[in-house]
Amino acid sequence: MTGHLLGRAALAATLLVAAPAAAAPLAAVLPVPAAVTPGTGTFRVENGATIVVPGRDAAARNAAARAIEIVARTRGLRLRVADRGAGAIRFVRAGKATAGDEHYRLDVTPAGIRITAASDAGLFYGAMTLAQLLAPDARFGDAVAVPAIVIDDRPRFAWRGVMLDVARHMQPVAAIERVIDMMAQHKLNKLQLHLTDDQGWRIEIKRYPELTRKGAWRASTTPNDGAPPGRYGGFYTQDQLRALVAYAAARAVTIVPEIDLPGHAQAAIAAYPEIGVLGDRPPVSGDWGINPYLFGTNARSLTFVRNVLDELMAIFPSPLIHIGGDEALKDQWQASATVQAQMRALGIADEQRLQSWFIGRLGDHLARHDRRLIGWDEILEGGLPASASVMSWRGEAGAIEAANMGHDVVLSPGPVLYLDNLQSAHGDEPPGRLKIQTLADVYAYDPLPAAIAPARAQHVLGAQANLWAEYMVTPEQREHALFPRLAALAELAWSPKASRDWPAFLTRLDPQLDRYRRQGIADADSAFAVDFAVTGDVGAALRAKRVTVALTRQAAYDTIRYTTDGSAPTATSPAYATSLTVAPGSVIRATTIAPDGRAFAAPRRFDAAPAALLTRTSAALPPCTTTPGILLRLPLSPDATAGPAHSMNIFDSCWRNPDAPLDQVSAISVTIGRLPRNFALRQPQREQVVWRYNPTRFGTLLIHAATAPARCSPRCRCPIPPSRRTASRSTRRWHRRPRRRTCA
Numbered sequence: 191m192t193g194h195l196l197g198r199a200a201l202a203a204t205l206l207v208a209a210p211a212a213a214a215p216l217a218a219v220l221p222v223p224a225a226v227t228p229g230t231g232t233f234r235v236e237n238g239a240t241i242v243v244p245g246r247d248a249a250a251r252n253a254a255a256r257a258i259e260i261v262a263r264t265r266g267l268r269l270r271v272a273d274r275g276a277g278a279i280r281f282v283r284a285g286k287a288t289a290g291d292e293h294y295r296l297d298v299t300p301a302g303i304r305i306t307a308a309s310d311a312g313l314f315y316g317a318m319t320l321a322q323l324l325a326p327d328a329r330f331g332d333a334v335a336v337p338a339i340v341i342d343d344r345p346r347f348a349w350r351g352v353m354l355d356v357a358r359h360m361q362p363v364a365a366i367e368r369v370i371d372m373m374a375q376h377k378l379n380k381l382q383l384h385l386t387d388d389q390g391w392r393i394e395i396k397r398y399p400e401l402t403r404k405g406a407w408r409a410s411t412t413p414n415d416g417a418p419p420g421r422y423g424g425f426y427t428q429d430q431l432r433a434l435v436a437y438a439a440a441r442a443v444t445i446v447p448e449i450d451l452p453g454h455a456q457a458a459i460a461a462y463p464e465i466g467v468l469g470d471r472p473p474v475s476g477d478w479g480i481n482p483y484l485f486g487t488n489a490r491s492l493t494f495v496r497n498v499l500d501e502l503m504a505i506f507p508s509p510l511i512h513i514g515g516d517e518a519l520k521d522q523w524q525a526s527a528t529v530q531a532q533m534r535a536l537g538i539a540d541e542q543r544l545q546s547w548f549i550g551r552l553g554d555h556l557a558r559h560d561r562r563l564i565g566w567d568e569i570l571e572g573g574l575p576a577s578a579s580v581m582s583w584r585g586e587a588g589a590i591e592a593a594n595m596g597h598d599v600v601l602s603p604g605p606v607l608y609l610d611n612l613q614s615a616h617g618d619e620p621p622g623r624l625k626i627q628t629l630a631d632v633y634a635y636d637p638l639p640a641a642i643a644p645a646r647a648q649h650v651l652g653a654q655a656n657l658w659a660e661y662m663v664t665p666e667q668r669e670h671a672l673f674p675r676l677a678a679l680a681e682l683a684w685s686p687k688a689s690r691d692w693p694a695f696l697t698r699l700d701p702q703l704d705r706y707r708r709q710g711i712a713d714a715d716s717a718f719a720v721d722f723a724v725t726g727d728v729g730a731a732l733r734a735k736r737v738t739v740a741l742t743r744q745a746a747y748d749t750i751r752y753t754t755d756g757s758a759p760t761a762t763s764p765a766y767a768t769s770l771t772v773a774p775g776s777v778i779r780a781t782t783i784a785p786d787g788r789a790f791a792a793p794r795r796f797d798a799a800p801a802a803l804l805t806r807t808s809a810a811l812p813p814c815t816t817t818p819g820i821l822l823r824l825p826l827s828p829d830a831t832a833g834p835a836h837s838m839n840i841f842d843s844c845w846r847n848p849d850a851p852l853d854q855v856s857a858i859s860v861t862i863g864r865l866p867r868n869f870a871l872r873q874p875q876r877e878q879v880v881w882r883y884n885p886t887r888f889g890t891l892l893i894h895a896a897t898a899p900a901r902c903s904p905r906c907r908c909p910i911p912p913s914r915r916t917a918s919r920s921t922r923r924w925h926r927r928p929r930r931r932t933c934a
Contacts, residue, residue, distance in 0.1 A: 239269050253317040260321040346687070353381075362422045378683070385449060394428050451546060454482070520545075589603075602655070610623050632675045696747040724739055751781065777795060800854070
């Protein structure tokens with residue numbers, strides 16, 4: 191690897207309008223209900239209060255039990271459930287439930303609380319609103335006076351989804367259950383499990399045991415608990431998945447399984463080469479990106495997939511089955527004489543139409559079992575099976591085309607609903623993609639594109655956020671990416687569009703953040719974390735021995751408070767109003783703090799010492815070129831569960847520092863991480879990669895001024911040492927000669 195250091199990125203943040211106080215009691219409810227009528231008075235819920243449910247109504251008892259669990263964790267109140275007698279809270283069945291009915295009504299009067307619904311889902315969502323009303327603030331163990339109110343609520347969209355990628359990095363069942371718990375509390379109802387890809391097959395198929403014996407494991411240099419040495423992987427048994435389906439169903443969540451095909455099939459073909467095109471056995475891939483292996487299109491391959499789908503349908507009762515359909519490079523089909531002969535025999539003109547034919551056969555098979563297929567928007571190419579639904583990820587174009595054709599669609603566009611994108615430019619963000627999607631970005635999205643004809647709007651099922659996991663290994667990293675952005679997704683998918691209000695959302699999010707922490711969720715504080723930016727030139731500040739610093743954050747809610755002595759800020763620390771001017775050597779610590787002393791983010795630290803002012807991490811350095819590339823924040827190994835992460839453009843490992851004050855520099859010290867290059871790039875992408883000649887065996891770090899000649903003097907070059915077994919990073923120091931520029 192040849193590294194280049196040429197510049198400094200300006201720290202950026204979005205300063206948003208301050209949040210006004212929200213009208214009680216909606217300050218506790220998220221997503222905001224469809225209709226609310228305030229009443230008069232309050233009803234006090236004490237420890238030991240009873241929820242009365244209809245006798246022999248298992249769904250109502252389940253809804254009450256879930257609410258009781260949540261209130262115990264988030265408020266410390268111990269409630270109980272009964273099916274007769276007097277109770278402070280009553281669940282009532284009323285009316286006849288229809289398909290898809292999720293409506294409920296919640297009445298609070300000075301005499302008690304009543305939740306009324308016709309459907310199981312309606313009672314459950316009423317129970318989730320109740321749990322929020324009983325944990326409206328940060329107090330714990332106290333009785334709650336609930337203001338009188340009538341909530342008449344139903345969702346805007348039927349599909350309110352989350353996709354978890356467990357193929358790239360598998361997650362423990364308990365971690366998936368935690369996500370389901372939080373989805374239920376946010377009234378999200380579809381969990382798509384991405385179970386297969388080039389990098390691993392994660393579902394037990396009894397008819398084809400090699401899928402998990404071989405296809406579930408890939409080579410890895412990172413130790414993996416429970417895995418054989420040198421391998422990463424694992425899979426879920428059918429019993430585990432059935433139990434997970436039941437766990438989700440008890441929380442009004444449907445699990446939608448995804449088996450990716452005809453592309454992203456390398457792990458399956460590694461287990462059974464005969465189902466591929468070439469007949470060879472590749473390894474399970476350790477590369478992220480798009481690999482060339484495709485399922486074959488002959489009878490043997492189709493029979494294999496149908497048999498897999500049969501076992502899948504026996505586990506997952508979801509009416510929709512996701513079959514992928516994305517990023518299927520057609521090179522192998524184009525190169526196969528057998529496939530080309532089959533196309534001629536079928537009268538199929540090109541490989542896009544062959545994919546449509548292939549997917550259509552699977553759609554027919556699902557239809558015979560009263561199921562329907564859904565796939566990524568590439569299934570539009572070459573023609574769409576009549577019963578297919580489309581999940582639009584490449585922007586909104588696929589959804590617009592499919593809906594206007596009369597097909598149901600789910601909006602899941604990147605980058606805004608791709609939650610593997612980072613939430614901020616903070617240097618402490620975990621690995622992920624560098625197309626930053628803030629909490630405000632997600633909240634601002636509307637999943638009903640204007641280009642869909644009004645008469646076709648009913649085909650928009652809803653929205654889904656996707657969490658791809660190439661760069662996210664641990665449950666904590668995933669929770670950081672999901673929360674609180676799933677709160678924003680919940681409101682855009684459930685609440686009426688007219689009720690969307692960013693400042694009011696922040697007010698509702700306030701108690702939700704506390705509820706996350708009481709339930710042990712590793713949510714991100716990126717929206718409230720303080721950014722520091724030096725005003726003016728760093729070199730001038732060092733020469734003047736006065737550093738002026740601006741403090742910003744994404745979401746302007748409550749107050750930034752700071753200290754200049756290095757101590758942690760509190761509710762009595764100075765409130766930030768305008769830029770601070772401090773002497774070099776000072777330390778500023780700042781965070782967002784509520785009037786009751788709660789901090790909305792961990793305090794961030796700004797060190798005004800000369801060495802710190804001159805230090806830049808990769809997260810603060812822009813890439814050298816405007817080449818689009820792929821911007822990533824990468825760990826030091828593909829399966830690393832801890833350690834540092836570095837930001838880079840994988841097409842050009844070069845960074846700039848345009849404002850570096852060279853007159854203040856006597857030496858340059860560089861800490862280097864050897865980042866993995868396990869990227870399966872397509873040919874057009876490979877042509878964009880900037881490759882540089884390495885004059886030394888293990889690579890060379892080049893440091894030069896932007897005005898330097900094309901060939902720097904040897905003093906600008908620092909050979910990179912071989913990797914050490916105990917660490918993947920090393921430090922190199924280069925000294926300037928007196929009165930000599932960086933490069934001659």
